[in-house]
Amino acid sequence: METARPTHPLSPAEAWRFTADHAAEAAFFFDFDGVLSPVTDDPDASQPTPSALGVLEELAGVVAKVAIVSARPVSFLRTRFAALSHVDLYGLYGLEVWHEGEVITEPAALPWVPTMADLAQRARTELPAGTLVEYKRLSVALHYRTAPQLGDVVDRWANDQAERVGLRVQGGRMVAELKPPVDQDKGMVITEGIRNAGCAWYFGDDMSDLKAFDALRARAAVDPAFFGMCVAVANPETGAEVSTAADLTLESPDAVAAFLAEGLRGFRPAR
Structure with missing residues (x-):
């Protein structure tokens, strides 16, 4: 018997029950920093929580799609998730994609690589001590957490x-990021990623994740059969606004892994 799509607000148990009944058409998307990994003063030091890798691999074995959608480059994400064989990696807000052993880069962003290298050097020279400049080839992140x-x-x-060069600025948790003027963001990644999904979850903690939430809501608005679940992870900087936009808030990356492990108990054995 077909399970009716739940309506919001609903309990986590109801959301998991619907997802388990529709596992073959379910998709899960996760931001990295603040969701699967604690935010660190040094971005290069970030690592997934110890329990995250196993639970993501288990999840990928029972649903149609699991993906990480991050501001980090794919090269960075691969060093953290190399052990996962069935998880797609979307880097730099989707400008790079790792899928089935291949990196695909948005062609429109490539001409901006020299500009980003120049900006990174300018930032190191012109910004005051205490600013951490993270050069990502296709973008430059300026961190001031410390x-x-x-x-x-x-x-x-x-x-x-x-304004001088013709770029876009993405604000976030103690960071300003300069990006190419290319139409690509997390909302667009999710819109495309759920095209064939009947159910999707997105876990985020920052302002850029709001567009991903919007993508789930937009699909649900036009497709009565689709069910989307927006999950926020609490933080002291942007947490209030993200939590307000979410269906559910979890307290930390450790809580995300525990929440997934608990939800997975209701799924049938891996296909």
């Missing part, structure tokens, strides 16, 4: 450079 008093200076510099 010096929050620099936030206004960093944001102003990023916006000035974006």
Whole structure:
């Protein structure tokens, strides 16, 4: 008997029950920093929580799709998730994709590589000490987590450079990121990723994840058979706004892994 699509608000148990009944057409998407890994002062030090890898692999064995959608480059994500054989990696908000052993880069972003290299060098020279410059080939992230008093200076510099060169600025948790003027964001990744899904979950913690939430809601609005679940992970910086937009809030990356492990108990054995 077909399970009726649940309506919001609903309990986690109801959401898991519907998902388990529709596992063959279910998709799960996760941000990395703040969702699968605690946020760290040094971005290069971030690692998935110890229980995340196993639970993601188990999840990938019972649903149609599991993917990580991050501002990190695919090269970084591969070093953290190399052990996972059935998880897709979307890097730089979807400008890069790792799928079935191949990296696919958005062609429109490639001409901006020299610009980003120049901007990274400018940032290291012109921004005050305490700013951490993360060069990602197709974008540059300017972190001020260890010096929050620099936030206004960093944001102003990023916006000035974006206007000068013709880039876009993505704000986040103690970071301003300069991106190519290419139409690609997490919402677009999710819109495409759920095209053939009947059920989808997205786990996020930052402002860029709101577009992913919107993508799930937009699909549900036009497809009565589709069910989407937006999950926020709490944080002291952008948590209130993200939680307000979500159906459910979890307290930490460890809680995400535990929540997935609990939900997986209701699934049939792996196909």
